[in-house]
Amino acid sequence: MASTEPVTQKDAKENTSHEETVIFVLGGPGSGKGTQCPKIVEHFGFTHLCAGELLQAEVESGSENGEMIQNFKKEGKIVPSEVTVKLLQQAMQQSGKKKFLIDGFPRNEENRTAFENIIKIEPDLVLFFDCPEEVLTKRLLSRNQGRVDDNIDTIQKRLKVYFQSTLPVINYYSSKGKVQKIDAQKCIDEVFEDVKSVFSKLKPESAADSLKE
Ligand SMILES: Nc1ncnc2c1ncn2[C@@H]1O[C@H](COP(=O)(O)OP(=O)(O)OP(=O)(O)O)[C@@H](O)[C@H]1O
Ligand SMILES: Nc1ccn([C@@H]2O[C@H](COP(=O)(O)O)[C@@H](O)[C@H]2O)c(=O)n1
Numbered sequence: 276m277a278s279t280e281p282v283t284q285k286d287a288k289e290n291t292s293h294e295e296t297v298i299f300v301l302g303g304p305g306s307g308k309g310t311q312c313p314k315i316v317e318h319f320g321f322t323h324l325c326a327g328e329l330l331q332a333e334v335e336s337g338s339e340n341g342e343m344i345q346n347f348k349k350e351g352k353i354v355p356s357e358v359t360v361k362l363l364q365q366a367m368q369q370s371g372k373k374k375f376l377i378d379g380f381p382r383n384e385e386n387r388t389a390f391e392n393i394i395k396i397e398p399d400l401v402l403f404f405d406c407p408e409e410v411l412t413k414r415l416l417s418r419n420q421g422r423v424d425d426n427i428d429t430i431q432k433r434l435k436v437y438f439q440s441t442l443p444v445i446n447y448y449s450s451k452g453k454v455q456k457i458d459a460q461k462c463i464d465e466v467f468e469d470v471k472s473v474f475s476k477l478k479p480e481s482a483a484d485s486l487k488e
């Protein structure tokens with residue numbers, strides 16, 4: 276179950292002045308962000324933007340940043356924020372939508388401040404999929420989707436980056452009362468039940484508006 280008091284859209288909006296709704300989805304590599312986000316989209320709307328996938332699309336498009344991004348990914352390192360935030364900004368603008376589920380971002384303090392400074396939107400909520408390291412490693416080693424970073428060396432590097440750089444960002448948002456922690460060790464359907472309970476506590480018209488988008 277979600278472990279902190281629910282943050283409603285209304286509560287969050289009282290601290291923000293923008294009309295967009297942003298939910299950051301964080302958790303260790305393999306915690307199930309990419310598995311749960313499409314389910315959230317199906318049930319509650321929102322436009323799903325995955326930072327890792329936007330970066331991968333940049334590699335595949337043959338962009339001038341492609342080689343650098345691919346090298347960072349192989350090493351499990353975080354790509355410079357100006358690149359990632361620009362991709363997110365473009366995707367948000369091109370979508371024409373207003374409610375976003377941003378998966379795998381912000382991964383470090385630099386990501387967080389770049390988003391705040393460039394996009395100037397505070398997240399309404401941070402969904403945090405919490406899962407032990409051993410479970411993450413096991414899942415990634417059997418993901419079998421041909422990713423260059425699903426090998427034991429890169430997994431260990433990504434876990435180190437997660438503990439050193441991403442957890443502090445989650446703690447920052449936690450101190451602002453924005454984090455909803457989900458036990459991501461449970462099976463996929465049970466995790467989604469807990470996710471649903473978080474989303475069902477959001478202001479009802481927000482969820483309905485998202486589905487209409
Ligand atoms: N609750 C779960 N129980 C068991 N396996 C799961 C669960 N959630 C996801 N998986 C599996 O674990 C693997 C990793 O899941 P997923 O790709 O959703 O993680 P992720 O958080 O997006 O990881 P990354 O940060 O590397 O993109 C996939 O093979 C997925 O099917
Ligand atoms: N904010 C981000 C997100 C991702 N990356 C890079 O992509 C890799 C894969 O990301 P997943 O979300 O799919 O795990 C990640 O290890 C980073 O190399 C990034 O730099 N910044």
Ligand SMILES: [Mg+2]
Pocket residue numbers: 308309327379
């Ligand atoms: Mg993913």
